Amino acid sequence: MKQLSILAFLFLLVPAANAELTAFNRWVNLKPTTYRFEHRPSERSHPVIVGDILYYATLNGDIFALHRIQGNVLWHRNIGAPIDGAFSYGRSKLFVGDTRGNLYALEARNGDVVWQKKVSSQWLTPPVQVGSRLFAMTSAHELYAYSERKGEELWQYARHGDEKMTIRGTATPVVFGSEIYQGFADGYMVALSMETGKLRWEKKLRQRARFYDVDTTPYVDAEKLITGTYDGSLYSLDRQTGDIQWRLPVGSYGGVLVENNRLFFSGLDKNVYSVDAVSGKVLWKTPFNKGVGMAPSLVRGGLVVPTSADPLYVLDPETGKILWTERLGTGTTSPASVHQDGWFYCLSNYGQLYAFEMVERPHRDKAWGTLKTLSAIYRENGGTIESTATASGSGT
Structure with missing residues (x-):
């Protein structure tokens, strides 16, 4: 035998x-964080992925560089002031703004300061590096253009309307071709010359008397610009003229995602939407429980939608069906950061960084x-x- x-x-x-999709929680950075705020903090900084390194910043002023698969810390520094959304990467530098008006360029390899600028207002949205220029928006509705290499100011564009109360936060500037597009708290979307800051066109989008901020970072392509307002509308504009192509009566705080002429966004009415980006027709909507929805992201065919009050959702982008949820404990106030290999990362409102991997599940x-x-x-x-x-x- x-x-x-x-x-x-x-x-x-x-x-x-x-197969359906699910996500596995691979690791969590649980570094203790002490907050000294009257209300629950909202971590709005978006983690940045560069190869196998992940960078993130917190309201405590901490900046971390980690190996994105293993989760081990490569370096850490503290800038001594809260970082509330103003965090980005470009040309081997991290660009970091704090709530005391300091704007830094740091060496991405070790966190050393390359240059520093100071303004009288706060930095609340990621600076954008395009070529040799850096564009950054302040809480006082001022858009600055700096030289990326030395931080020299090149131009400034400001709008100060009659708004008495605004929503905390600002839209991130978007560059397309030779123009830069920016939403403002006075309810206007503008197109400026990237070289000079000269106004090309402006479009009034506000519909009501208060809280009409255009704080949604726009989507821009050759034909159109899509953005949302806090007073209850989503617009598609002609990119070259600013003329309205369509309007959907649903406001948005987070940004939008456009894929193959399908638009995905989280509405202020607590629904995630799929919309035909050409016509504005709603294809489906899926409700979420509470809080404010952030900008969706696509990960291996799954639509990842973080919310400010939990849970984190993964939806089927074709139908809106909920495939998976996960609680971060405190929610998150920034979109997921996505890598093409199926890993994605979420920063909770208490500064804990979660790493997930999207996989197929029969x-x-x-x-x-x-x-x-x-x-x-x-x-x-x-x-x-x-x-x-x-x-x-x-x-x-």
Whole structure:
């Protein structure tokens, strides 16, 4: 009789053809963070991925560089003031603004200061580096252009309307071609010359008497600009003239995602929307429980939607079906940061960084192929097993 050569269970795991998506929490950076604020903090800084390094910043003024797969800290520094959304990367530098008006360029490899500027207002949105220029928007509705290399001021554009109360936060400037597009708290969207800051066009979007901020970072392509307002509208504008192409009566705080002429965004009415980007027609909407939805992201075919009051959602972008949820404990006030390999990262409102990996999960009714035990295989072979076999797999 031949020797029995398999000494453990053999699992033959055959993925189903029609798989759903799920996400695994791979690691969490639980570095203790002490906040001294009257109300619960809202971490609005968006983690930045550069190769296998992930950078993020917190309201405590901490900046971390981590290995994005392993989660180990490569370097850390504290700038001594809260960082509330003004955090980005470009040309081997981190650009960081704080709530005391300091704007820094730091060496991405070690956090050393390259240059520093000071203004009288706060920095609340990521600076944008394009070529040799850096564009940054302040809480006082001032858009600055600096030289990326030395921080020299090149031009400034400001709008000071009659708004008495505004929503905290500002839209991130977007550059397309030779123009820069920016929303303002007075309810206007403007197009400026990237070189000079000269106004090309402006469009009034506000519909009501207060809280009409245009704080949604716009999506821009060759034909159109899509942006949302806090007073309850989403607009598609002609990129060259600012003329309105369509309007959807749903406001948005987070940004929008456009993929293959389909628009995804989180509405202030607590619904995630899929919209035809050409016509403005709603394709589907899915409600979420509470809080404010952030800008969606696509990860391996799943639509990741963070919310300010939990949970984090993964939706089917075709149907809006909820595929997976996860609680971060305090929610998040920034979009997910996404890598093309299926990993994505979320910074909770208490400064804890979560790493997830999106994977395919077969449907429960077709979860796996045959699951065979050692005794079953032994019986099928007439009491003998002729060769050693190995197989591996995992699933939930």
